[in-house]
Amino acid sequence: MLRERIIDYSKGDDLRRFWALFRRREQVRSKLIEDVLTFLCNRSAHRHGGYIGNGAKIAGIPSLPHGLHGIYISRYAYIGANCRIYQNVTIGEVDHIAPCIGDNCLIGAGAVIIGNIRIGHNVKIGAGTVVSSNIPDNCTVVSQPPRIIEREGENA
Numbered sequence: 001m002l003r004e005r006i007i008d009y010s011k012g013d014d015l016r017r018f019w020a021l022f023r024r025r026e027q028v029r030s031k032l033i034e035d036v037l038t039f040l041c042n043r044s045a046h047r048h049g050g051y052i053g054n055g056a057k058i059a060g061i062p063s064l065p066h067g068l069h070g071i072y073i074s075r076y077a078y079i080g081a082n083c084r085i086y087q088n089v090t091i092g093e094v095d096h097i098a099p100c101i102g103d104n105c106l107i108g109a110g111a112v113i114i115g116n117i118r119i120g121h122n123v124k125i126g127a128g129t130v131v132s133s134n135i136p137d138n139c140t141v142v143s144q145p146p147r148i149i150e151r152e153g154e155n156a
Helices: 002-011 016-027 031-047
Strands: 090-092 112-114 139-142 147-151
Touching: 016 031
Parallel strands: 090 112
Antiparallel strands: 139 147
């Protein structure tokens, strides 16, 4: 545990303070305090090279193996528990509607997930994949246009 913290600190990826601010901001009732916490969250995210929108709903703390580097998450997005998000991922909105991502998902480096779509539980999205349509549970998605290559033990 100590070794991991030292490594994270040395790489500049120590996000514990960011997540503490993010969670605290969700709990406050005062608009002034919320604005101050939003300012601090945005500064912290910017320092780490990413952005997580003010209204984004994130269940738990996602695993970010490369920190927030290049990650953009819309303020309208929902991200389920136990997700792993690699660098340079965009989870964006169209007309103020963003994706809903299920639990236990893996999103590869450089993936773009955009629009009014639902990503099911236990989905793996390959690096560089652009997803603009719904993906069912327990699938692995790669390429452009996205195609399902595996569905719960079956090859597609």
